Amino acid sequence: MTWFASPSEAVTRLRQTGYLSDDAIATSVFLAGVLQKPLLAEGPAGVGKTQLAKAIAEATGSDLVRLQCYEGLDEARALYEWNYKKQLLRIQADDDAWDDIFAEEFLLERPLLKAIRSDRPTVLLIDETDKADVEVEGLLLEILSDFQVTIPELGTITATRRPFVVLTSNATRELSEALKRRCLYLHLDYPTPERERDIVLAQVPGIAETVAEQLARTAATLRALELKKSPSIAETVDWAHTLLALGREVLDEQTVSETLGVVLKHHSDQQRAAKELGLR
Amino acid sequence: MIDRHIGFVHALRETGLPVSLAEGLDAANALRHLDLADRQTLREAYAATLVKRPQHREGFDVLFDLWFPSTTQGPPKHRDDDPEDLRTELAGLLAGDPGRPEFRAFAQAMVERFGQVQAGPGRQSWFSFPVMRALSPQTLIARLLGERGGLPEKIARQRVTTNIAAFEAAVAADVRRRIAEEQGRERITRSAVKPPIDRRDFLRVTKAELAEMRREIHPLARRLATRLSMKHKKGDRGRLDFRRTVRASLQSGGVPLTTHLKPRRPHKPELVVLTDASDSVAGFAQFTLLLTFALREQFTKVRAFAFVDTVDEITKYFAPGTDVLDAITRMTTEADISRFGRTDYGHVLRTFEERHASALTPKTSLLILGDARSNYQPPNTEILKRLTEKVRHAYWLNPEPREQWDTGDSVASGYAAIISMHECRNVHQLAALIENTDVGG
Numbered sequence: 001m002t003w004f005a006s007p008s009e010a011v012t013r014l015r016q017t018g019y020l021s022d023d024a025i026a027t028s029v030f031l032a033g034v035l036q037k038p039l040l041a042e043g044p045a046g047v048g049k050t051q052l053a054k055a056i057a058e059a060t061g062s063d064l065v066r067l068q069c070y071e072g073l074d075e076a077r078a079l080y081e082w083n084y085k086k087q088l089l090r091i092q093a094d095d096d097a098w099d100d101i102f103a104e105e106f107l108l109e110r111p112l113l114k115a116i117r118s119d120r121p122t123v124l125l126i127d128e129t130d131k132a133d134v135e136v137e138g139l140l141l142e143i144l145s146d147f148q149v150t151i152p153e154l155g156t157i158t159a160t161r162r163p164f165v166v167l168t169s170n171a172t173r174e175l176s177e178a179l180k181r182r183c184l185y186l187h188l189d190y191p192t193p194e195r196e197r198d199i200v201l202a203q204v205p206g207i208a209e210t211v212a213e214q215l216a217r218t219a220a221t222l223r224a225l226e227l228k229k230s231p232s233i234a235e236t237v238d239w240a241h242t243l244l245a246l247g248r249e250v251l252d253e254q255t256v257s258e259t260l261g262v263v264l265k266h267h268s269d270q271q272r273a274a275k276e277l278g279l280r
Numbered sequence: 281m282i283d284r285h286i287g288f289v290h291a292l293r294e295t296g297l298p299v300s301l302a303e304g305l306d307a308a309n310a311l312r313h314l315d316l317a318d319r320q321t322l323r324e325a326y327a328a329t330l331v332k333r334p335q336h337r338e339g340f341d342v343l344f345d346l347w348f349p350s351t352t353q354g355p356p357k358h359r360d361d362d363p364e365d366l367r368t369e370l371a372g373l374l375a376g377d378p379g380r381p382e383f384r385a386f387a388q389a390m391v392e393r394f395g396q397v398q399a400g401p402g403r404q405s406w407f408s409f410p411v412m413r414a415l416s417p418q419t420l421i422a423r424l425l426g427e428r429g430g431l432p433e434k435i436a437r438q439r440v441t442t443n444i445a446a447f448e449a450a451v452a453a454d455v456r457r458r459i460a461e462e463q464g465r466e467r468i469t470r471s472a473v474k475p476p477i478d479r480r481d482f483l484r485v486t487k488a489e490l491a492e493m494r495r496e497i498h499p500l501a502r503r504l505a506t507r508l509s510m511k512h513k514k515g516d517r518g519r520l521d522f523r524r525t526v527r528a529s530l531q532s533g534g535v536p537l538t539t540h541l542k543p544r545r546p547h548k549p550e551l552v553v554l555t556d557a558s559d560s561v562a563g564f565a566q567f568t569l570l571l572t573f574a575l576r577e578q579f580t581k582v583r584a585f586a587f588v589d590t591v592d593e594i595t596k597y598f599a600p601g602t603d604v605l606d607a608i609t610r611m612t613t614e615a616d617i618s619r620f621g622r623t624d625y626g627h628v629l630r631t632f633e634e635r636h637a638s639a640l641t642p643k644t645s646l647l648i649l650g651d652a653r654s655n656y657q658p659p660n661t662e663i664l665k666r667l668t669e670k671v672r673h674a675y676w677l678n679p680e681p682r683e684q685w686d687t688g689d690s691v692a693s694g695y696a697a698i699i700s701m702h703e704c705r706n707v708h709q710l711a712a713l714i715e716n717t718d719v720g721g
Contacts, residue, residue, distance in 0.1 A: 006315070007314075007318075007321050023320045023321065023323075023324050024324045024327065024328075026324075027314075027321050027324035027325050027328060028324060028325075028328035030313075031310050031313070031325055031328055031329070034310075034313045035306065035309060035310060035313075037306070040332075042334070171499065171503070172499075172502050172503055173503050174503070177298075180332040181300055181302060181303060181332075183332075184306075184328040184329060185327075185328055185329075185331060185332040186328060187331075187334045187337065189334075192379070193439070194377055194379070214435075217435045217438070217439060218431070218435055220435075220438060220439070220442075221434055221435050221438040224438055224442075226491065226494055226495060226605065228498055229498075252431070253430055253431045256431060276434070277430075277431050277434050278430050278431065278434065279431070
């Protein structure tokens with residue numbers, strides 16, 4: 001199946017779902033589709049990495065299967081598990097059942113296996129890959145390069161229809177070279193003020209264009225300061241919602257200093273911003 | 281096309297980008313599916329398949345512009361208007377969106393007009409500085425700001441400075457393109473690409489690069505902290521956790537099939553940092569200090585001392601939640617670290633032993649940061665020896681390249697005989713050191 005016909009088609013279809021892309025995003029999404037390779041999106045928190053996967057699923061009308069990574073994630077929760085309670089019951093009920101307790105009906109599907117066996121078009125989102133232990137990467141290698149899973153008792157299961165795989169990472173640690181080599185790489189960063197203005201306009205209906213412009217410019221100014229945590233796109237959007245709720249028509253100094261807590265979440269960052277921007 | 285592709289991949293490798301054979305093939309494969317006339321798509325396709333680290337992107341873009349120069353605009357229009365009119369035009373562009381094609385076209389026309397300089401007898405070459413000098417965009421800022429004071433001015437200023445940087449980059453790119461046209465791509469490849477930020481020498485960074493490095497601190501600290509805590513976990517299992525084992529055995533009918541162990545309590549060392557704050561190593565010392573404090577959660581206690589020719593404790597300036605830049609300014613103005621302003625390691629070690637020896641205990645790791653250049657004063661190595669004997673681990677990080685140790689007034693190897701001294705010239709080496717030595721555990 002072809003996911004997108006060209007990069008420009010990817011732009012239009014993603015835009016229909018409310019996701020504004022740029023050249024880099026559109027090209028790598030398109031390539032991930034035609035080359036059937038996983039897409040690794042890396043970047044700071046809140047720039048729309050997870051949102052990208054959701055938008056792809058919506059734009060192509062596919063199912064979204066999500067695997068949230070965390071420390072201590074293992075095979076049993078990522079890939080598959082045997083339903084041992086059911087197996088025990090079967091053995092107790094029927095003494096000759098030893099042979100057929102490793103069958104389909106005792107298999108518990110976990111996200112990875114589910115995405116591979118699905119016969120509908122599927123987007124597999126492996127979220128925050130950097131949070132998982134290094135061993136999980138090894139597990140992912142077989143799946144991401146050949147789209148197959150080996151279950152010792154059943155044999156190898158190969159994908160009938162290759163899912164569109166999106167991995168996200170906040171870069172809290174370097175992912176292994178082996179994993180990166182198998183993926184297309186997309187670095188998502190804070191957007192240009194022009195693009196951020198359009199995002200705010202698309203995400204927050206009812207906001208005035210001048211306010212959106214001011215918000216985007218102010219966010220860019222804040223990001224240029226040396227802060228512990230720069231405001232993310234998600235936070236700029238929250239900021240827009242806040243202004244809308246407060247009924248402010250213009251983003252002046254008074255408003256900024258009152259609502260700074262929406263975008264800056266460290267006390268020292270707020271103090272620094274107040275000092276540098278000349279707020280009270 | 282194939283030749284160009286292979287040449288490009290080779291050039292990338294030559295400048296230090298690790299491109300594997302498989303990745304090169306991926307890129308070639310991607311080209312089959314693309315409209316090659318669309319330069320921006322081509323650039324992103326190469327980036328997606330070959331560049332897997334954000335630090336490498338800058339160098340990649342420079343090389344891409346050399347290998348696949350934009351040809352769509354045709355020859356730039358020759359401009360011989362009055363420089364003052366050109367400045368007005370530039371001001372107009374700087375107030376707008378730098379993504380527009382006119383912006384780049386103007387930069388190219390300006391290089392054509394001002395960029396050519398006599399480089400030697402009978403030789404002409406292209407440079408960016410005459411362009412920037414003729415137009416001096418910095419002096420346009422005042423004209424462009426319009427609104428004065430407070431927030432609107434800050435925002436306008438931020439916008440203009442980013443656009444000026446974009447203009448400078450466009451000029452530099454066009455200069456490189458012209459040089460490549462005249463002298464061949466291969467010649468310029470090596471000089472055009474700067475090493476990525478984590479490989480740049482601490483002692484040679486510019487102010488802007490230092491700011492960029494400081495921005496890297498928190499991600500770096502977070503990454504190191506994860507690595508260090510993972511190191512603790514691995515194979516580090518303590519005694520049987522009876523309660524959890526019995527609880528788990530209920531699943532298997534009371535038979536304890538799996539045993540659970542208590543995680544061993546992580547060892548958290550105390551850290552004493554002694555740092556050279558003299559101007560010669562200021563960038564390095566600042567960066568390392570900040571990193572140590574960012575890593576605070578890994579240590580039960582961090583105490584920092586700074587010195588030029590006498591030593592003072594600076595821990596209080598780096599209290600949690602304080603602003604990084606404030607801390608550094610306060611440290612340099614308030615702390616008593618300098619008498620005559622010339623580094624004197626011997627005297628510093630003596631004062632440290634007299635006043636602050638109690639900071640060192642058998643649980644402490646001692647970290648000394650400095651270039652070991654003591655202005656020909658006695659090095660007092662025996663004091664350093666006494667200090668290192670008091671602590672659990674002692675390390676010396678030297679920002680100078682190893683070849684320069686012991687040249688001039690450096691007494692590096694005299695100290696290196698007593699304490700393990702490491703070359704630490706860039707962020708990359710620093711990160712490798714923290715991961716591989718047991719400073720953190």
